[in-house]
Amino acid sequence: MATLSSRVAARIRELRQEKGWSQERLAEVAGMSRDGLSRIERGDRPAPRLETIASIAAALGVALPDFLDFSDTPSVTRHDQERFRTVEDALLKADPWLGEALGRAIEMVVRAQNEVDPQPARATGRQPAPAKRRR
Secondary structure, three states: OOOHHHHHHHHHHHHHHHHOOOHHHHHHHHOOOHHHHHHHHHOOOOOOOHHHHHHHHHHOOOOHHHHOOOOOOOOOOHHHHHHHHHHHHHHHHHOHHHHHHHHHHHHHHHHHHHHHOOOOOOOOOOOOOOOOOOO
16 A cells, blocks of 8 residues: 555655756755755655645645545556566566566556555456466
8 A cells, every 4th residue: 555655755756857957956045955855755764844845846836735646547657657668668578478467467456456445447458368387
């Protein structure tokens, strides 16, 4: 289950990357150190203060209530989904059986996560391939 800190971190990273900003640029606009922003974005700082989150949201041009509205945020972030797809695609090219197995494993993890955190999330955006036996 995604924690508030991990969702805040993912939201900051996503919005910062959409703007094409570096961590240094966002930290400068938000009036904080790059190291502090980096720790928040990595999740190394478990509970950033609301004032800090408000400064970051304002720097990104997002109202705080909108920034903190996670109702449409899947437990598995877009960044994670892209990484899953990249790994799965590479494995499908190298070893189709292994790539399909990874796709099925990711789907099982997402389903299990959704049982704990019922927000919809799809790791790969694809339907799992039918099971094949390796000979």
